[in-house]
Amino acid sequence: MSKSAILWNVGDKWNVEDVDLVEPRAGEVRVKVAASGLCHSDDHYVTGDQPAQLPLVGGHEGAGVVEAVGPGVTRVKPGDHVVMVFNPPCGDCHFCLTGRGNLCFYNPPKTAPLGPAFRARGQEVGAIAELGTFSEYTNVAEARVIKIDEDIPLASAALLGCAVITGWGAAVYLGGVKPGENVVVIGCGGVGVNSLQGARSAGADIIVAVDPVEFKREQALLFGATHTAASVEEAAELLATETRGRMADVAILSVGVGDGDTLQDTTRLVGPGGRTIITSVTPAASTTTNLGLFEFTMSEKILRGNVYGGVNVYRDVPLLLGLYKRGKLNLDELITTTYTLDDINQGYADMHAGKNLRGMVLHG
Ligand SMILES: [Zn+2]
Ligand SMILES: [Zn+2]
Known part of the structure; x- marks a missing residue:
């Protein structure tokens, strides 16, 4: 069971409700999400500018702690702090081999398409970018998590999932x-x-x-x-x-x-x-x-x-965290206001009003 923010129909608000989450399947990681950024891209699903199959759990910019792993997972173990990313390079397609991992031909990753992990109101619910970080817990493909040092604040690290990399x-x-x-x-x-x-x-x-x-x-x-x-x-x-x-x-x-x-x-x-x-x-x-x-x-x-700033996330997330640790990249200052998941619609109203550089949901 997890509390999650779901978009049921274009034009709705985010609906915060209890959902069921399957046990991590082969190649999948259960993350206890600590923080999730309120990116404008999720709002494009609300307005319909970004067409998608609904319902979806929102959120694609998050960081948290690995809670459990499915069979065969080798990249991380329970207790690891991770940033979630939506465009991991496979490493051996034409685009990855020519240094353009952000354009990887296999996104979602070859190991990932397991189908929706969430269920609510008796039906399957997908996840934006197959991440679904507007949720206390989520299951993601192991290719989509990158382990980070534990001394990095998770709310600041979450920003690496989208805003920092893209910009x-x-x-x-x-x-x-x-x-x-x-x-x-x-x-x-x-x-x-x-x-x-x-x-x-x-x-x-x-x-x-x-x-x-x-x-x-x-x-x-x-x-x-x-x-x-x-x-x-x-x-x-x-x-x-x-x-x-x-x-x-x-x-x-x-x-x-x-x-x-x-x-x-x-x-x-x-x-x-x-x-x-x-x-x-x-x-x-x-x-x-x-x-x-x-x-x-x-x-x-x-x-x-x-597309994702042209970065290779496996190279550039550690690179950017190095810049952050040595004071050459501002992360903490990006977070203008924090919200509980229940206040997510207020967070988006504040975004539209131009009040935030980034609003950040902190899961309790
Ligand atoms: Zn984004
Ligand atoms: Zn590739």
């Missing part, structure tokens, strides 16, 4: 920011501020944070921003002045909900050869964009999507 990797790997380059990040929530941190890690010079919310612009300065702007137009003027017309080398779009109509203005923040990374999730049904291809072609610009 930091957007600058470091997908944007390929190099020392002395200029970076602009549009949208400075829980993911965007990590792109600021990534730009700082990569040695960027000018780092512009764009957000209409004053609180987020203030916070952005703690995560590596050298300048802030309230709008894309303001950022364009600022970059034109500060770079003497060269503009940014990398733009990262990280607003809550993507919109194809903003592409032209976003890509104009970068100069010739500039790279634009689209981290924002745009509604799946939306297929139109506004982009002047003449200018785009004639200035050799690059446009790139973002």
Whole structure:
């Protein structure tokens, strides 16, 4: 038995209720979830922007302690502290072998598709990203857990499951920011501020944070921003002045909900050869964009999507925790407000109101 937050229908609120959970099956790990981040992506299931088979237990950014393991599990044992990840590389498909484990052909992992582990109201209930961290307990494939040191706070570690990796990797790997380059990040929530941190890690010079919310612009300065702007137009003027017309080398779009109509203005923040990374999730049904291809072609610009920041989680979760331990990566400061699972809908209301970098559910 576990208390979990379930989405039964598009447009519903998260419903917190008791569910049954099967014993860990072969290759599966039972995690007592300590903390789960309130990522915008889960809300895309609520709005229907992300189509999915419902019902689902939400949550894909969590950390906890292994409680039990199924037959054949070798990566972890009961008592281990773990971060859960949704995109583990298999290590031997075409994409993994070419250094792009985030695009692994086998996601879910080959060993994982065991079917839903949750049951509620007499029916099977799946889990978002096959993690389902909005739950006191969850069962996940062993490939999806990464053991971490016990001195790392689990709420801070949870952030590595999505926000930090997606944002930091957007600058470091997908944007390929190099020392002395200029970076602009549009949208400075829980993911965007990590792109600021990534730009700082990569040695960027000018780092512009764009957000209409004053609180987020203030916070952005703690995560590596050298300048802030309230709008894309303001950022364009600022970059034109500060770079003497060269503009940014990398733009990262990280607003809550993507919109194809903003592409032209976003890509104009970068100069010739500039790279634009689209981290924002745009509604799946939306297929139109506004982009002047003449200018785009004639200035050799690059446009790139973002799957999990281009990271290899087995390499980069330990790497990022090393940066955190030595004060080079902010994690604790990302958590603005903590909630109980019962207050999860308040957490999402606060997210929509722009009050949080990251809201975090702490399971009792
Ligand atoms: Zn997420
Ligand atoms: Zn693979």
